[in-house]
Amino acid sequence: MKSASGQEKSIVVRRFDPARFVALVRKESLQAMRDPSTLLIALVLPLILLFLFAYAVSLDVRHVRIGVVLESPGATARTLADAFSGTHYLDVTFAYDRREVAGKLIAGELRGYVVIPQNFERHFADTGSPLVQIITDGSQPNTANFVANYAQGVVQTWMASLTETMPMPAVQLEPRYWFNPELASRRALVPGAIAIIMTIIGTLLTALVVAREWERGTMEAILSTPASVLEILVGKLLPYFVLGMLSTLIAAALAVFLFNVPLRGSLFALLVLSAVFMMPALGQGLLISSLARNQFLASQLALFSGYLPAFMLSGFLFEIDAMPALIRAITWLIPARYFVSSLKTIFLAGDVWSVFLPDLLGMATIGLIFFLIAQRYTRKSLE
Amino acid sequence: MYPVAALPPSSAAEHDDTAIIIDHVDKHFGNVHALRDLSAEIHYGRLTGLVGPDGAGKTTLMRILTGLLVPDAGHATLAGFDVVANNDAIHVVSGYMPQRFGLYEDLTVMENMHLYAQLRGMDAGRHIDLFTKLLDFTRLAPFTGRLAGKLSGGMKQKLGLACALMARPRVLLLDEPSVGVDPVSRQDLWRMVQALTGEGMAVVWSTAYLDEAERCDSVLLLNEGRLAFAGPPGELTGRLKGRSFRLEAVGAQRRAVLAEALDLDTIGDGVIQGAGVRVVLRAGAGPEKIQALAGRVGARLTPVPARFEDAFIDLLGGGPGGTSALAERLSPVELTSDIAVSCHNLTKRFGDFIATDNVSFKVHKGEIFGLLGPNGAGKSTTFKMLCGLLKPTGGEAHVVGLDLRRAPGIAKAQLGYMAQKFSLYGLLSVRQNLEFSAGVYGLDSTTQRERIEEMIRIFDLHDWLSAAPDSLPLGHKQRLALACALMHHPPVLFLDEPTSGVDPITRREFWTHINGLARKGVTIMVTTHFMDEAEYCDRVAMLYRARLIALDTPDVLKRDAASADRPDPTMEDAFIHLVETSALTDEVKI
DSSP, X not given: OOOOGGGOOXXXXXXXXXXXXXXXXXXXXXXXXXXXXXHIIIIIHHHHHHHIIIIIOOOOOOSEEEEEEEOOOSHHHHHHHHHHHTOTTEEEEEESSHHHHHHHHHTTSOSEEEEEOTTHHHHHHHHSSOOOEEEEOTTSHHHHHHHHHHHHHHHHHHHXXXXXXXXXXXXXXXXXXXXXXXXXXXXXXHHHHHHHHHHIIIIIIHHHHHHHHHHHTHHHHHHTSSOOHHHHHHHHHHHHHHHHHHHHHHHHHHHHHTSOOOOOSOHHHHHHHHHHHHHHHHHHHHHHHHHOOSHHHHHHHHIIIIIHHHHHSSSSSSOGGGSOHHHHHHHTTOHHHXXXXXXXXXXXXXXXXXXXXXXXXXXXXXXXXXXXHHHHHOXXXXX | OOGGGGSOOOHHHHXXXXXXEEEEEEEEETTEEEEEEEEEEEETTSEEEEEOOTTSSHHHHHHHHTTSSOOSEEEEEETTEETTTTHHHHHHHEEEEOSSOOSXXXXXXXXXXXXXXXHTTOOTTTTHHHHHHHHHHHTOGGGTTSBGGGSOHHHHHHHHHHHHHTTOOSEEEEESTTTTOOHHHHHHHHHHHHHHHHTTOEEEEEESOHHHHTTSSEEEEEETTEEEEEEOHHHHHHTTTTOEEEEETOGGGHHHHHHHHHTSTTEEEEEEETTEEEEEEOTTOOSHHHHHHHHHHTOXXXXXXXXXXXXXXXXXXXXXXXXXXXXHHSOOOOOSSSEEEEEEEEEEEETTEEEEXXXXXXXXXXXXXXXXXXXXXXXXXXXXXXXXXXXXXXXXXXXXXXXXXXXXXXXXXXXXXXXXXXXXXXXXXXXXXXXXXXXXTTOOHHHHHHHHHHHXXXXXXXXXXXXXXXXXXXXXXXXXXXXXXXTTOOSEEXXXXXXXXXXXXXXXXXXXXXXXXXXXXXXXXXXXXXXXXXGGOSEEEEEETTEEEEEEOHHHHHHHHOBTTBXXXXXXXXXXXXXHHTTOOOTTOO
């Protein structure tokens, strides 16, 4: 073998060259701005989600449709029936025969009904306690519970108003809910929605754009230049980091000005939290893209490993404390969990750094782990 | 022309012009042995062709040389740098153009060039002269503001070349640069690389078109991961001196003559060339038998210069025989009319874009009719309208007298269709694929059973029945695809790019079947971008930019392109001649 290695000169390529980096960032920004689907995911999708969570999803029970069947003709029974229509939590349909409402319950038009029976007056006069029957739709357990409890509450209140002569109890319980006095679920949902939006941009978009480079063959051409993996990947992340922060600001502005969610903490803290959350979000996107080299697979992985856990296990929609122990343990691995906890705090309570700091630490740690694994798997080769 | 001289040759190059050393390189991908113990050298100042059929290992070798893949065993050095140990340096001294267009389609020509300049550590402001020269060299100057995705195939390759040259590389690696490029632009690419090698650069041009090998200074011929030949192409064709002949003006019997010739034990290879038949003698065989055959059919036997493809087939031990077991079984096709396929003013628009513009022709029963043209010329669109897969915007198309607009279902039952890349069902076994196509054409169950058994027997698929199509050798895969398309014995067969990505031996076998079918009266419609394959056709329709620019026999088309300095033009020459005379060369036209 003839050897040309005797006169090997050394050519040193810098790991990180600012000029190359700027070129890559510029390229990525131009592409992001020209691609309508990027803008759609980054700016329009968050808006749709925010409106959806603010208006369509409600965990509050209001205006539940129930029936009240007044079978007893007495005046006392009528005052009880009136008591049901006096609350905005219930939408009451009156009837004089239970057969009228039973069909509606089966058809799903009513969530339950209260029967004030024929012998109500006599029973009340004899025993002093009201006799009512409450029938609920057990196929929606939460609502059924609510109807049962609330109907009982109405009956008790009605009783109390009848016996005004009774002495007041020694302790008057007056519940007060902190941070969200009206218990409006929108106030808890909208801040949490920001975490979902950031997960979509950070993880889904990043995974997609890197997979697209593999799919279109542009990665092969870029890899054959002196640009390093570090430059290529960071050059890719930076524009999406900016896009993600922009999205956060838009979402926060909407939350405050349109949905009347108070921002009790500072904008600075919100930006710090968001910036740190972008670490695991982008890191996860990068990790997915190093494993999946086509856009379809990348988007599926991003949905199942990023979006769904952020949705279900972050405490955004379902309270973590109410989950079984095993699932509760898993939530510690979901970066959105930390972000949602901090977001709720910053919007509804204020700058509570004793909450933020552990959350920041959690997010940064998970982010770092993602980046380390992604770096291990993304090599400057085609294998 | 190009300022490559700016790079001083390495000190080694002064007394040693070796640019690339490949030393016992081996590469596996799972079970696939892509490169087997490959050793070769590539030199500065020469155009080296990396030639071989698809799957020979060309791209793998290219990627190893650019440091994008690591060999399992062996070493490779490029410009004195080890591709693994000195990976960074490889990316500085080499320019690489991947097989697929690797530039950003949503960036403009200029933005792509700027990106690559900056990645190569160059500043557009300080290197205005380089930009000007590159734009001049590639003739892309009028298009700097156009998005790369909106360029024609040829212009894309030129932009890719400009970006690869941004490095002022000492070694330029081009992976199949001529795929998807029309013959006119291809000429342009040749001109450019010849200018580059003239200035001392080492240029590697990989290609599956064996005819391109003859244009290279030196050739590395790969087959199944092994080096089959290294050296000047003339050296290989020289070995076949005196073994290539043409039976002139055989005319209508040429298919029968070819089949007979291929069945002779002295003939290793044969193809149809217009009205003639071109044959290659086996090593050591005398011309007596073929001379006798020529005498019997009254044709003149003339010696012709050997081609690179002759030599390649010879290296592989010759092509298949001439008898098609398939055609033997088929009963002759009877049609009421002599016209099997026809179209009149056929037009297809996609929005503003006209893909097929007023195309009219008639195809006779038993004719092999070729639709020829570069990618994007409109042949696929025209083809799809003719077999009822696309609805025309205007005009009409008939198959065996049936209007594809009024009776698409009945018309489709009269035709067999073999799509590009065979389109077999990967998750079904070979037998299930056969059963599916028998079922989908609505054959009754007795006929289904008979036909399937028949196809298995004819195409020798017994041992593969429960295998997945993708695990089949390429030749068997092609047989299966053909079997599926012919299950209902259609009088008209549509073949869309049937031989792209197929090695020359498998192509020979394929054409043996097609010739046999045509002799039984089956009408064959075929699209191809292999210009030399058009020689098998009775008549060829040349499409360019959505329009029919010529329609005639291959011999007439070639004769029209003949000139004093090109007495025996190829089909590609004929195509270039047609394009030039039809005054459509102007790339500014959108």
